[in-house]
Amino acid sequence: MKTMEAIMTHVKSKPKKKLLSMRRKEELQGYLFLSPWLIGFVCLTAGPMLFSLYGSFTNYDVTSKMDFIGLDNYIRMFTNDDLFWISLWNTIYYVLFSVPLTTVGAIVLALLLNQGVPGMRLYRTIFYLPAVLSGVGVYLLWMQLLAPSTGLVNHFLGLFGIEGPAWLTDPAWTKNALIFMKMWSVGGSMLLYLASLQGVPKSLYEAAEIDGANAIQRFFHITLPMITPVIFFDIVTSLIYGFQIFQEAYVMSDNGDGGPVNSLLFYNLHMWNKAFEVFDMGYAMALSWVLFVVVLILTLINLKLAPRWVHYEGGDES
Amino acid sequence: MSSFTQPKHSYFQSVRLRKKWMNVLISLLLIAGSILILTPVWWMISTSLKSMQEITRFPPTIIPEEFHFENYINTWKSAPFTLYTLNTLFITTFAVIGSVLSNSLIAYGFAKIRFRGKKVLFAVVLSTMMIPGFVTLIPQYVLFSKLGWLNTALPLIVPPFFGSAFYIFLLRQFFMGIPHEMIEAAKIDGASHFTIWRRIAVPLAKPAIATVAIFAFNSAWNDFQGPLLYLNDEVLYTLQIGLQIFKGEAATQWNYLMAGSLLVLLPVIILFFIFQRYFIEGANITAGIKG
Numbered sequence: 294m295k296t297m298e299a300i301m302t303h304v305k306s307k308p309k310k311k312l313l314s315m316r317r318k319e320e321l322q323g324y325l326f327l328s329p330w331l332i333g334f335v336c337l338t339a340g341p342m343l344f345s346l347y348g349s350f351t352n353y354d355v356t357s358k359m360d361f362i363g364l365d366n367y368i369r370m371f372t373n374d375d376l377f378w379i380s381l382w383n384t385i386y387y388v389l390f391s392v393p394l395t396t397v398g399a400i401v402l403a404l405l406l407n408q409g410v411p412g413m414r415l416y417r418t419i420f421y422l423p424a425v426l427s428g429v430g431v432y433l434l435w436m437q438l439l440a441p442s443t444g445l446v447n448h449f450l451g452l453f454g455i456e457g458p459a460w461l462t463d464p465a466w467t468k469n470a471l472i473f474m475k476m477w478s479v480g481g482s483m484l485l486y487l488a489s490l491q492g493v494p495k496s497l498y499e500a501a502e503i504d505g506a507n508a509i510q511r512f513f514h515i516t517l518p519m520i521t522p523v524i525f526f527d528i529v530t531s532l533i534y535g536f537q538i539f540q541e542a543y544v545m546s547d548n549g550d551g552g553p554v555n556s557l558l559f560y561n562l563h564m565w566n567k568a569f570e571v572f573d574m575g576y577a578m579a580l581s582w583v584l585f586v587v588v589l590i591l592t593l594i595n596l597k598l599a600p601r602w603v604h605y606e607g608g609d610e611s
Numbered sequence: 612m613s614s615f616t617q618p619k620h621s622y623f624q625s626v627r628l629r630k631k632w633m634n635v636l637i638s639l640l641l642i643a644g645s646i647l648i649l650t651p652v653w654w655m656i657s658t659s660l661k662s663m664q665e666i667t668r669f670p671p672t673i674i675p676e677e678f679h680f681e682n683y684i685n686t687w688k689s690a691p692f693t694l695y696t697l698n699t700l701f702i703t704t705f706a707v708i709g710s711v712l713s714n715s716l717i718a719y720g721f722a723k724i725r726f727r728g729k730k731v732l733f734a735v736v737l738s739t740m741m742i743p744g745f746v747t748l749i750p751q752y753v754l755f756s757k758l759g760w761l762n763t764a765l766p767l768i769v770p771p772f773f774g775s776a777f778y779i780f781l782l783r784q785f786f787m788g789i790p791h792e793m794i795e796a797a798k799i800d801g802a803s804h805f806t807i808w809r810r811i812a813v814p815l816a817k818p819a820i821a822t823v824a825i826f827a828f829n830s831a832w833n834d835f836q837g838p839l840l841y842l843n844d845e846v847l848y849t850l851q852i853g854l855q856i857f858k859g860e861a862a863t864q865w866n867y868l869m870a871g872s873l874l875v876l877l878p879v880i881i882l883f884f885i886f887q888r889y890f891i892e893g894a895n896i897t898a899g900i901k902g
Contacts, residue, residue: 319725322804326720327732329713333773338739341750348750355753402644410638418887419645422652425883425890428833429854430872434655437865445654448671477651484891488898523898529741537743540835544855561745568749569840578749585746592741 349579354572366579377580379555380563383468387559388535391472396527398479403486404516417487424481432544435474436461461545464556471541471557482527489523490516518604525603529595536588537561560584659683659869666865679866686870690860694846695853699832702767702849706831707824709771710778714823715816717774718782719808723794733783740776752840766841767834771827778823784896785819786812822893825886829879850875 324331349366353359370377406416423431438445439460447457460470497515506514539561543549549565551558560580568577658666659682660675687693721733755766789812797807813820835851842848848856854875861867883890 316725319804320727323720323724323726323729326716326724326804326808329772330717330736330774330779333713333770334735334739336754337751337770337773338742338747341747341754342742344753345746345750355756405637405641405644408634408637410634410641412638412641416641416645417891418884419648421887421890422880422883423648425829425879426876427829428835428875429851429858430876433854433858433868433872434651437658437869438651438654440863440865443666443671443865445650445671477648480648484894485898488891488895492898526897533741533743537745539745543839544835544858548859564745564749568752574749574753581746581749585743588743589741 345578346582348575349582351575353575353578355574356572359575362575366576367583369576370579370583376555376558376563380551380558380560383556383558384536384538384560386468387472387538388532390469391475392528392531392535394472394476395479395482395531396524398476399482399527400486400520400524402479402483403490404512406483406487407490417484420480421484422480423478424484426478428540429544432474432541435470435477436545439470439473462553464552464554467546467552467556471538471545474541482531485523485527486520489520493519521603522605525595525599529592532591532595533588536584539565655869655873658865659873661866663864663866682866682870683874686857686867686874689867690853690857691845691848692850692853692871692874695848695850698764698847699849699851702764702838703828703831705764705768706771707827709768710775710827711820711824713772713774714778714782715813715820716808718779719786719804719812721779722783722786723789723791723807723812724804736776736779740780748840755841761841762844762847764842764847767831767837771831778826781823781893781896782816782819784899785816789815818889818892819896821886822889822896825882825889826893828882832879 348359350361350363351359352362352365402420406413406420437443439447441447441457441459441462444457444460446460450457458466460466460473493516497519498511501511501515538559542552542557542559542562543565546552546557549562551562551566561584564577564580564584567573567580657673657675660678660680661672661682662677662679665672665676721729721736751766755761758765760766793811794807797811802810833851834849835855838847838849838852839855842852854871857871858868861871
């Protein structure tokens with residue numbers, strides 16, 4: 294930008310015009326290339342969000358009414374909807390356990406894979422496989438694995454004399470079952486950590502070894518700081534995705550009824566039922582905004598705390 | 612290892628020996644982990660080939676005593692799976708084409724064209740990654756219903772043509788790596804950005820574009836919430852919805868349910884093994900994130 298201006302001030306009158314028109318042409322092309330995103334952003338993201346924000350203060354039901362009712366939806370949520378609290382608690386429970394477990398699991402796995410033992414490529418393939426498998430097929434597989442009498446998990450526990458729980462029918466165990474299932478696909482973020490570990494310059498380790506740092510010191514003073522940007526990215530995204538858990542609960546409870554004693558009624562499922570089962574759209578939109586604010590605050594806290602522990606190797610960012 | 616290191620021999624040997632044992636230990640852990648990861652997949656295959664009588668037997672058999680391949684045929688026949696497959700392929704094809712086209716154009720714009728407000732707009736792109744899908748789910752449903760798109764594949768086919776933050780980010784990172792001189796040289800030869808995009812950028816970015824195509828394929832193929840919301844007519848159902856209904860019909864016929872699950876997962880598994888390196892490519896680019 295600065296060089297451009299320097300050129301412009303030096304080269305007067307005639308070429309200036311040409312340069313300007315070239316620049317304008319370039320700008321026009323830029324917006325043209327961006328146009329799909331610009332249209333999509335206005336029509337599919339920003340517009341809908343504004344509509345939803347306004348809608349959350351109405352009694353909208355898609356077909357007939359859309360009267361402004363002030364804060365009624367929000368008041369009702371906090372004072373007169375037990376399922377709101379239950380679903381919020383279920384979701385927080387899920388996030389609270391699944392996010393740390395998968396983060397630590399993925400890091401440990403990536404560290405093991407990065408030790409240069411033979412067959413690394415094969416292991417990487419195997420561990421990553423579950424991460425590409427998703428959808429109803431996988432949930433059905435886990436329903437079978439976790440089935441109390443014919444399932445493999447309880448057979449396996451039985452070998453050690455442990456009587457496995459009724460994973461998907463005992464309300465005390467349903468969420469743990471889903472967290473357990475989530476752990477299976479930890480290879481997805483493992484791949485990110487592995488890529489990041491491989492980007493740590495070898496010279497750092499060599500220097501540390503010469504200084505007499507042992508393996509544990511090397512991990513905490515070199516490896517861990519170097520991969521903090523990926524840890525940060527992983528935590529922020531898994532928090533956002535964790536709060537959106539829906540499909541698993543919908544498929545693994547009977548057609549989205551939220552499972553035994555509402556133990557699988559996650560926030561999104563509650564919202565889904567309000568919006569598309571009883572068409573209480575205004576209320577459902579209010580629900581969505583409350584969770585959005587919760588997620589937003591958590592993300593902002595993460596961003597705020599990041600400079601304290603995330604280590605950036607300066608300069609790469611455009 | 613030979614004779615001239617004799618004095619220090621024992622020290623080096625002990626270090627090397629320790630490393631060797633460490634590697635053995637790690638290998639054992641990785642093998643155990645691999646077995647744990649693969650067992651569910653094996654269990655799915657095994658159960659899909661068993662008779663119901665064998666499934667309920669205790670202790671369970673690891674390899675089926677008899678291979679009931681007819682389970683697959685019976686499963687396929689018990690619901691209109693052929694129709695579901697065609698529907699899914701139709702939606703998936705458009706989703707992949709839309710994602711590749713739109714995101715590569717948008718990403719090129721962000722990476723290689725100079726215009727005002729680019730930084731701000733790119734920050735907006737990244738921040739949309741932070742917006743949970745459920746905030747736009749209901750108003751989008753309202754929009755599509757007002758457009759008369761309910762019960763058509765349009766709500767699933769059209770949005771991919773407008774780009775998505777993660778793919779834009781991924782491709783932009785890749786395009787940034789194309790030397791600027793190359794673009795400038797083409798411009799001096801009179802090429803427009805569109806020509807440069809088509810002739811230079813896209814061919815060079817093939818690995819990144821393949822990554823986007825595969826990710827887009829997987830997410831469209833596995834999408835459950837979208838079809839569940841928008842497709843109510845049985846002739847429009849996708850495989851995911853079909854399988855969900857089949858779940859209710861087959862109840863605890865685990866052999867059929869596993870056969871159905873495996874058939875639906877098969878394309879994803881095959882693609883994964885063929886195009887594995889593109890998943891790794893995707894991870895490498897994403898891990899380059901600096902904030």
